[in-house]
Amino acid sequence: MRRITRLAPGVGALAVVAAACAPNNHQDSLNPQGPYAQKIDTLFTPVFWIAAAIFFIVEGMLVLFAIRYRHRKGRPQTPPQIHGNSRLEIGWTILPALILVGVAIPTVSTIYDLARTPTGNVLNVNVVGHQWWWEVDYPDQQIVTANELHIPVGEPVYVSLCAAGVGYGGVPAPNECQPGPPKGAPPSAVGDDVIHSFWVPELAGKQDVVPGRTNHLVLQADRPGTYTGQCAEFCGLSHAYMRFKVVAQTREDFDAWVRAQQADAVAPPAGSLAATGMNDFLNGQCIACHAIRGLQVNGQPLTANGGPNLTHLMSRSCFRGCTMPITRANLEAWLRDPQAVEAGSWMQLNPKLSQDQIDALVAFLMTLR
Amino acid sequence: MASVSVPGETVRGGLLRRPRSTAGFWSWVTTVDHKRIGILYGATAFFFFLVGGVEALFIRLQLAQPDGKILSPSTYNEFFTMHGLTMIFLVVMPLSAAFFNYLIPLMIGARDVAFPRLNAFSCWLFLFAGLFIYSSFALGGAPNGGWFGYAPLSTVEPGNNMLFYSTGLLMAGIASTVSAVNLAVTIINMRAPGMTMFRMPVFIWMALVVQFLLAFSLPIITVGLFESLFDRRFGTHFFDPAAGGDPVLWQHLFWLFGHPEVYILILPAMGIVSEILPVFARKPLFGYQFVVFSGIAIGFIGFGVWAHHMFATGLGPVANTAFGISTMIIAIPTGVKIFNWLGTIWRGDLRFTTPMLFALGFIAQFVVGGLSGVTHAVVPADYQQTDTYYIVAHFHYVLFAGAIFGLFGGMYYWWPKIFGRMLNERVGKVQFWIMAVGANLTFGPMHILGLEGMPRRIQTYTPALGLGVWNLVVTIGAFTIAVSVLIFIGNAVASFRRPKDAPADPWDARTLEWTVPSPPPPHNFDEIPVVHALDDFWHRKYAETEEGTLVPVPAGGSGDPRSDDAHGSGHGIHLPSPSYYPVIAALGFPLIGYGVIFHWWMAVAGAVVVLAGLYGWAFEPAAE
Numbered sequence: 001m002r003r004i005t006r007l008a009p010g011v012g013a014l015a016v017v018a019a020a021c022a023p024n025n026h027q028d029s030l031n032p033q034g035p036y037a038q039k040i041d042t043l044f045t046p047v048f049w050i051a052a053a054i055f056f057i058v059e060g061m062l063v064l065f066a067i068r069y070r071h072r073k074g075r076p077q078t079p080p081q082i083h084g085n086s087r088l089e090i091g092w093t094i095l096p097a098l099i100l101v102g103v104a105i106p107t108v109s110t111i112y113d114l115a116r117t118p119t120g121n122v123l124n125v126n127v128v129g130h131q132w133w134w135e136v137d138y139p140d141q142q143i144v145t146a147n148e149l150h151i152p153v154g155e156p157v158y159v160s161l162c163a164a165g166v167g168y169g170g171v172p173a174p175n176e177c178q179p180g181p182p183k184g185a186p187p188s189a190v191g192d193d194v195i196h197s198f199w200v201p202e203l204a205g206k207q208d209v210v211p212g213r214t215n216h217l218v219l220q221a222d223r224p225g226t227y228t229g230q231c232a233e234f235c236g237l238s239h240a241y242m243r244f245k246v247v248a249q250t251r252e253d254f255d256a257w258v259r260a261q262q263a264d265a266v267a268p269p270a271g272s273l274a275a276t277g278m279n280d281f282l283n284g285q286c287i288a289c290h291a292i293r294g295l296q297v298n299g300q301p302l303t304a305n306g307g308p309n310l311t312h313l314m315s316r317s318c319f320r321g322c323t324m325p326i327t328r329a330n331l332e333a334w335l336r337d338p339q340a341v342e343a344g345s346w347m348q349l350n351p352k353l354s355q356d357q358i359d360a361l362v363a364f365l366m367t368l369r
Numbered sequence: 370m371a372s373v374s375v376p377g378e379t380v381r382g383g384l385l386r387r388p389r390s391t392a393g394f395w396s397w398v399t400t401v402d403h404k405r406i407g408i409l410y411g412a413t414a415f416f417f418f419l420v421g422g423v424e425a426l427f428i429r430l431q432l433a434q435p436d437g438k439i440l441s442p443s444t445y446n447e448f449f450t451m452h453g454l455t456m457i458f459l460v461v462m463p464l465s466a467a468f469f470n471y472l473i474p475l476m477i478g479a480r481d482v483a484f485p486r487l488n489a490f491s492c493w494l495f496l497f498a499g500l501f502i503y504s505s506f507a508l509g510g511a512p513n514g515g516w517f518g519y520a521p522l523s524t525v526e527p528g529n530n531m532l533f534y535s536t537g538l539l540m541a542g543i544a545s546t547v548s549a550v551n552l553a554v555t556i557i558n559m560r561a562p563g564m565t566m567f568r569m570p571v572f573i574w575m576a577l578v579v580q581f582l583l584a585f586s587l588p589i590i591t592v593g594l595f596e597s598l599f600d601r602r603f604g605t606h607f608f609d610p611a612a613g614g615d616p617v618l619w620q621h622l623f624w625l626f627g628h629p630e631v632y633i634l635i636l637p638a639m640g641i642v643s644e645i646l647p648v649f650a651r652k653p654l655f656g657y658q659f660v661v662f663s664g665i666a667i668g669f670i671g672f673g674v675w676a677h678h679m680f681a682t683g684l685g686p687v688a689n690t691a692f693g694i695s696t697m698i699i700a701i702p703t704g705v706k707i708f709n710w711l712g713t714i715w716r717g718d719l720r721f722t723t724p725m726l727f728a729l730g731f732i733a734q735f736v737v738g739g740l741s742g743v744t745h746a747v748v749p750a751d752y753q754q755t756d757t758y759y760i761v762a763h764f765h766y767v768l769f770a771g772a773i774f775g776l777f778g779g780m781y782y783w784w785p786k787i788f789g790r791m792l793n794e795r796v797g798k799v800q801f802w803i804m805a806v807g808a809n810l811t812f813g814p815m816h817i818l819g820l821e822g823m824p825r826r827i828q829t830y831t832p833a834l835g836l837g838v839w840n841l842v843v844t845i846g847a848f849t850i851a852v853s854v855l856i857f858i859g860n861a862v863a864s865f866r867r868p869k870d871a872p873a874d875p876w877d878a879r880t881l882e883w884t885v886p887s888p889p890p891p892h893n894f895d896e897i898p899v900v901h902a903l904d905d906f907w908h909r910k911y912a913e914t915e916e917g918t919l920v921p922v923p924a925g926g927s928g929d930p931r932s933d934d935a936h937g938s939g940h941g942i943h944l945p946s947p948s949y950y951p952v953i954a955a956l957g958f959p960l961i962g963y964g965v966i967f968h969w970w971m972a973v974a975g976a977v978v979v980l981a982g983l984y985g986w987a988f989e990p991a992a993e
Contacts, residue, residue, distance in 0.1 A: 027822030205752020212610025
């Protein structure tokens with residue numbers, strides 16, 4: 001019931017219907033699942049009720065006056081000529097001001113509360129916004145992944161938000177973005193450093209990802225589960241497809257996930273189709289942008305240069321901004337023509353891949369567990 | 370339309386012969402009559418209203434259900450960008466300008482605006498800027514980076530799309546700046562004898578505040594647009610962090626303009642409502658001074674709240690606190706206005722004409738937008754709300770259910786004055802109710818969609834979000850609004866089939882424009898009125914006893930103005946003469962714009978046209 005009335009202004013009657021179809025979508029700002037989202041909700045609820053009260057008072061007066069003072073046939077059209085009333089004016093200036101003071105005090109304290117850097121057992125994560133996917137870096141654990149943010153429950157996560165920047169690669173330092181390419185890195189073909197906004201409504205408010213700046217956000221989940229998020233700042237053609245999920249796990253599960261992610265990729269057995277695919281991967285266009293931990297070219301480890309790190313691709317559930325499940329068919333479609341799958345995709349295939357290459361590459365990618 | 374007789378000698382002082390047609394196409398192109406220019410503004414704005422509305426309908430078709438396939442991402446981005454640009458710069462602003470142009474001289478007892486040719490120039494430049502921006506659809510793609518044009522997206526994306534945005538808005542900005550200066554000078558300098566500042570109608574006060582807001586805010590966006598244009602076209606780095614620029618600079622420049630702009634859009638409607646309510650309540654506006662001062666206060670504070678559009682940008686807790694509090698403060702004068710409007714209808718004798726319905730609808734719906742606005746000032750709540758459909762709901766309650774309702778009220782109210790014909794009241798009321806139902810069906814559920822996780826400006830959404838039902842309701846609402854607009858068009862067309870028989874004062878109104886015939890003669894007033902009080906015309910018709918009881922004055926209002934036409938259509942009154950030069954000067958600007966985008970020689974040609982227009986203008990006497 002609370003959620004219904006909370007949404008009521010102007011559509012009171014409609015809101016009743018809302019209860020019937022209120023989604024359990026894991027992207028609902030009215031359904032906070034952690035202390036930071038809860039603080040916002042706790043602040044918003046009383047403000048909503050104050051606004052609702054003022055709404056009903058004003059609309060009530062409007063309707064009442066409209067009925068009470070409507071012209072009736074035969075009544076002389078000579079209403080009393082009231083020019084104003086200074087006492088009333090002062091009253092309805094001061095009263096709202098006092099209400100707003102009452103709203104402002106908890107507002108300001110919550111602003112500072114949310115801006116505080118968490119202390120204690122804190123997980124540091126750097127999230128990098130790309131057109132149109134999210135890179136997720138764990139600098140302390142030396143993990144780079146994409147579109148899925150794994151966190152332990154009950155612990156604050158200090159998210160540093162970075163824009164991709166030209167040539168952004170490797171694992172950056174904790175809590176700081178590294179705009180610009182690392183020294184000596186080749187210039188990237190990917191110029192996707194635009195503004196994004198990181199938003200997981202059930203765990204925190206949103207925070208913009210701004211090129212040239214490091215913004216921070218704290219989030220925390222109380223219970224294990226999957227919480228969905230989405231880029232909230234318009235960022236070009238496939239803005240609508242820039243989604244992600246936060247996977248909250250128990251500490252044990254999280255630790256296990258970390259260990260698995262830290263492992264190097266295992267090369268497929270020689271002679272298999274996957275091995276052919278790995279060969280294509282290492283000798284083709286792929287390594288211009290993508291890296292896989294544990295593989296080398298000319299004795300050098302691969303560095304990601306604008307594309308997602310693919311080390312444990314199959315451990316993720318989704319790609320393309322977490323809007324497509326990772327399946328054989330989807331990977332094939334993507335490799336056949338990325339722009340057909342995602343409007344404006346930065347993944348340029350030149351020349352296009354042959355069906356044999358696609359089969360081999362997909363076979364290889366599906367070994368990356 | 371009757372002409373002002375000018376003795377027939379042909380003057381060949383300038384480059385071109387003085388235009389002499391008083392009817393037909395060329396008379397409209399060369400007119401400098403503020404009333405005809407007002408009608409041109411209104412017609413142009415209404416045309417763009419239909420275009421922007423069709424774009425909105427396409428957007429709603431696309432979003433009616435999850436995984437919509439009606440519009441491709443690139444077309445969708447063009448449509449939502451153009452919808453916003455159109456409705457703000459090509460509809461609400463010029464529709465307000467239409468009322469300003471038509472009414473300011475009539476309401477202050479003047480014969481025209483201070484600079485009539487400049488007025489024509491503003492009008493044509495606005496039209497050409499609009500057509501210029503829309504020509505982008507045929508020239509490789511329309512603006513697609515949002516009406517807010519955030520850098521670096523607007524400066525790095527391929528294509529000329531956002532060049533049309535920056536150059537087009539620069540042109541529209543010139544038109545608005547010129548018009549702002551013109552109208553401010555008119556209000557300050559050309560009031561009839563006796564019309565002191567505090568005898569001006571509230572609409573005129575709000576118009577004055579808006580002109581100052583325009584004059585001070587447009588230079589800021591002009592700087593931003595030039596920087597954006599230079600980044601894009603000439604490779605400068607104002608917003609490029611890799612070269613030491615800052616994308617957040619654009620946001621500050623844009624919103625330092627963009628928030629006063631919100632008040633530029635809403636204050637005219639507030640002025641219109643403040644004129645309509647007293648007439649149909651048959652009571653003076655409650656707390657005239659307080660309404661005026663709160664309008665001025667909104668104007669000033671409106672420059673101090675811009676960063677509430679940027680709470681999630683990462684400005685830090687100090688800035689977020691300051692702008693949260695200033696945003697709460699601006700709610701206070703806004704509330705004062707609402708309470709004064711309620712005070713106006715309190716104990717009145719209310720006649721629910723169509724204009725009155727729209728005015729009351731404005732109040733009822735604007736309150737929703739105002740209250741949701743206060744929830745944005747609660748900064749942490751805005752961390753959730755910003756860039757979601759909750760925001761879309763908020764500003765459409767302010768700008769559609771508010772400003773557009775006020776402007777429709779104004780159209781019904783002044784239609785008989787402007788065209789000499791009444792709109793059909795019964796049809797008007799039907800239109801009002803359909804429009805009100807449509808507006809609330811469209812924008813009410815958006816609050817829910819936003820809070821349940823639907824971001825703005827997404828071309829589609831996944832069924833897993835469970836947002837399909839409300840989105841369908843919103844789409845149905847949008848088409849309901851479209852039906853109401855069609856009804857209005859029908860009403861307007863039908864009015865021109867009826868005889869031109871509107872009386873001078875059909876509503877028993879209070880302000881000077883109702884003392885002259887409908888439509889007014891080109892010279893407005895046979896004799897410039899002498900003003901003795903606020904609502905002077907009302908006081909000529911009605912006296913007040915000590916207790917505030919209304920007593921009609923016998924033969925008040927000095928009878929039917931038509932029969933009072935002793936001076937024979939204003940014979941001997943010198944009015945500014947029509948001129949070709951404003952439209953010529955305005956015509957050069959889009960050429961310069963194409964030059965900036967395509968070939969430099971077009972810019973040179975455009976500059977020559979502008980200079981030729983200004984040169985001829987300078988050597989042409991204003992009146993002969």
